[in-house]
Amino acid sequence: MVLDGDFDPHPEACAYLKWLQHGAGRSPGTARTYGSRVAAYLTWAETSSIDWRRPSLDQLADLVRWLHRGGRNGTDITPRSPGYVNLGLTAIGGFLRFCALHGKVPTEVADRLSEPRFLRDLPQGFDPGESGNRVVRRSMLRMKAPIKPPKFLDTGQQEAVVKGTRNIRDRFLVELLFGTGLRVGEACGLHRQDMHFLPSSVPLGCRFTGPHVHVVRRDRNSNGALAKSLIPRTIPVSPQLARLYADYQQERWAVLAETEESAFVFVNLYRAPLGLPLRPDTVEELFERLSREAGVKVTPHTCRHTFATRLVRAGVDRDVVQALLGHVSPTSTAIYTHADWSDLRAAVDAVGHSRREAGAR
Template sequence: MELPPAVLSTGQIDRILSAAGTARDRFLLALLLGTGLRIGEALGLRREDIHFLPDSQHLGCQIAGAHVHVRPRQNNSNGARAKSGRHRHVPVERRVVNAYRDHLVERDGVQQAAGCDFVFVNLASRHAGLPMSYSNAKQVIERIGNRCGFRARPHMMRHTAATAWIRAGVDPDVVQTLLGHVSAASTAVYLHASDDDLRAAVDLVAAGGNR
C-alpha cells in the first residue's frame, strides 16, 4: 500500500514560519505552503510574476485578486525550472502577501540585488544579490526544520499545501490545476483517507443504525 506524502501539521507550519531567520526565508516558506509551488518554480520567479494587489489591470493582467504567475523559462541563471512547461497562475492568501512586503524591505537593503529581477536572491557573502540556487534553498529549509526539531524538505511544503486543499474539500480537479499537474494520477496521491476519516465513517454508520 502506497503511503501518503509526508506533510507538516498546523503546529509545525506555525513553528517553521516563526523559526525562519530572515524575511526572505519566511516568504519562501509561506509561498510554498500557500501555493503548492515546486521549489524550482519559486526560485525561477521574477518580480514581474508577483501580482499581489487586489487589481492588476495596470500590469496588463485581468486576473482579479492577489496571485503569482508561474512561467516556464529556460534561461534562469540559477538553473530553476518550471517542471510542467506550462504557464499558470495561483492565487495567494494574505499571509503570503504580508510576507512578501517584509521580504522586499529586506531585499532592498541588499545593494547588489538592485539589478537582479529574481524574487529570491542571496542576502550575504560574495554571492549576495545573485539568484538563490536549489541547493541553497534546500539547505535553508532543512536548517529551519532542524531548529524546530523535525524534518523539513522543500517538496514537503508542496505536499502540505495539496493535502490541506484536499482535506478542506477542494475538488481534485481544482487541486490538479493549482499544482500544475498534467495528469490526475499525480494529484491522486493526496486522496488518501486519514485515520479521522476512517473513524468518522464508522461512527456515521453506527449512529444511523442506532436511530
Template sequence: MVISSGYELHPEACEFLESLRAVDSSVNTERNYAGRIALYLSYCAVRGIDWTRPTLWQLSAFLHWLVEEPLPPRGRVAPSEPRYREEKTANAIVSTASRFLDFCSTRGWVPLEVVNMLWEPKFLRHAPPGYDVGEDGQFRVVRARTIKFRVAVDGYEWLSSEQIETLTGLTGNARDRFLVTLLAVTGARIGEVLGLRREDMHFLSDSRMLGCSERGPHVHIRRRANSNGALAKSRQPRSVPVETDVVGLYSEYQHERDKVAEAAGADMVFVNLFRQPLGEPMKYHGAKDLFDRLARKAGFTARPHMLRHSAATRWIRGGTDPDVVQALLGHASGQSMEPYLHSTGEERREAVERGAAHRKASS
C-alpha cells in the first residue's frame, strides 16, 4: 500500500497495486512498484505539482532529479561519500510512474492527453530475436517511452563453478548450504524455491509410490499462493532432475530442522531456524540477507538470480538442446533464452585466434 505523510491511504495508488495482485504479480514486484509510485507522488507533493496532470517538462525534471538527488544513508552512520541512483534506476522509476498514470487514465483519474505524451510510436527496423512482427509487419510499430535516459545494456551476471563452491563453503548451516546448491543445480528462481513444499521434493529413485511417474530424484515447481509471498513466475508446473549429492544435502537439512520443534512439522521446505518466528516460511528478505552476507565474505557480488544464469550457461555449454534448457528454466518463449547465452573471455579469445590462424593460412 501507499500512504501519505498523514498516514492516509492513497486510493489510486492502492487500486493500482491491487490490479497487480489480480494478475498474480510477485510480492517483490508489488513492493518495488509501491516504492517507486510513492517517490513520484512525494516529488509532486513537495513541489506543488498535480500528480494527475504533470507536464512533459515536469516529468523530465523528475527524471533528472532522481539521479541528482543524493540517496539517504542506509544506516545510522552517514557514508563518507554521497550515493546516487544510476540512470537505469531512474528509467525504471519513471517507467513505473508512467504505467501508474496509464492505469489511472483507464479509471478517468488522469486525462488521456497526459498518457499520450508519455509514449510515442517506434518502428522496429530490426526486431529482437524471437519477436513476431506479424505476416504483414503490423507489429513492427510499438510504444516507446518519451522520457528516459539512453543507457548501455548491462551484461547479465553469473557465477562460475569455483565461485559457487566458494559460496557453499561459506554457508554456516545445512539449510543455507542446501538453498544455495538447489538454486545452482536447478536454475530455479528464488520465489520458486522459497515456495517449495515438502510434497514437491521427490528424492527417491522411484517416485511411483508418490503418484509420480518421473524417474530419479527431482523437484516439482508449482505456482501456488504461499503465506511468505513467494510465487513461481511460470504458470506451467515443471520438474527439474537433481543429483544424489543434492539429496544428501537435503537429508542433512532435514536432520538440522528436526532439532527445532517449531520447524519439525512445517510444510514449507525452507523455514526459519535461526531467527524468530521459528518454523515460519523463509521470506524474500531472509534470502537476500543470506546472499548479502555470503557476498561480503566471498568478496564478489552474489545474488540468487545469478545462480539461475549459471545453471543455464552450464547446460548450454554442455550441449543440452535449447528446448530442453527452456523447459528446465520454465520459459514460455525461446526469446527468453537470450540472456543466458554467456561467453567467457577465453572463448572469445579462442574465436579470435582461430580467425587469425585461418586468415594467415589463406594468405
C-alpha cells in the first residue's frame, strides 16, 4: 500500500500494486519493492511541486538526479546507485503506463518514457520471431551503470551461515536454498507433496528417479508465497539434504504432534501461531540474524547466486544451469559466467607457466 501526505491510500498507486499481484502475477515481494519506488516518485513530485500525472522529460531527468543524489540537498532520501535508479525508473514507468491505460495519465506521458530502437546485434536469447522484428522499446531515461556480478559466498562463509541456525527446520531451509537455488517465494510455497525424497517416486506417479523437489506455482498460498515462473520445474537434491529433511519431519512432529494439518513444508514451530506456513518476510528476518552472526551480508537470494555460481564454475552446461534456476531467457543465466580475482590470477599464471616451459625446451 502507498499512502499520500494525509496517510490515506493513494488510489492510483494502490490499484497498480494490486494489478501487479492479481493481474500480472507478480509476487508480493515484487509488489512491495515496486511500491517503495512508486512512493519515491510521488514524494519527488510533491516536494518539487510537480503534477505527478504530467511530468515533462526534463522534469523526469531531474527525478533521476534526485534519486541518485538522495534528494535536493542530499538529505531527503538515501542516495541510490545507478543500477538502483534504473530499476526504480522501470517501476515508475510501469506505474505511469498503467495509469495511462486507465485514463489517469495522458498517453503522451507514457509514450515519452521510451523510444523505438533497432537492434543491429541481437543479444543472446533474443527471438525476433518469424517476422524478424528487431525493434524494441528502450527507456529514454537511464543512468550508465557498471555491470556487477552477483554476490556469492565462498565455502567458509556458507558454513558460517549454516552454523548460525538454531534448529533443524532453519538448517534444512538454509541448506535447501544453498543446494537448489530456490527463490524464497518458491521455498515458502513448497507443499509436502512436492518433496519426493524416496529412492523411487514411481509409486507416487512420478517418473523422476532419486530425491528431488517439484517447484509448482500456486496462486492462492495463504502465506503469500509465489513461485516466479509459470513453468513447473524439478530439481534434484543430495542424499544429505534428504536425510536432513527426515530429521526436520521428526522435529516438526515433536512440536505439532496431532495438531498437524498444514500441507506446507515450512511452518511456524517456535512462534505463534504454531503450524501456520512461514511467510517470505519471516525468512528474510532469519537471514538478517544469520548475517549478523556470520559477519557476512547474506539474503535468501545470495544462496541462489551461490548455487548458480558454483554450478558454472564446476563446468556445468549453461542450458542445465538455466533449467535448474528456472530462467526463461539464457540472458538471465549469463550473469553468472563472471570471473573473480582468482580466475584472473590463474589465467595470468597459466600464460607465464607456458612461456617458461617453451623456454626450457
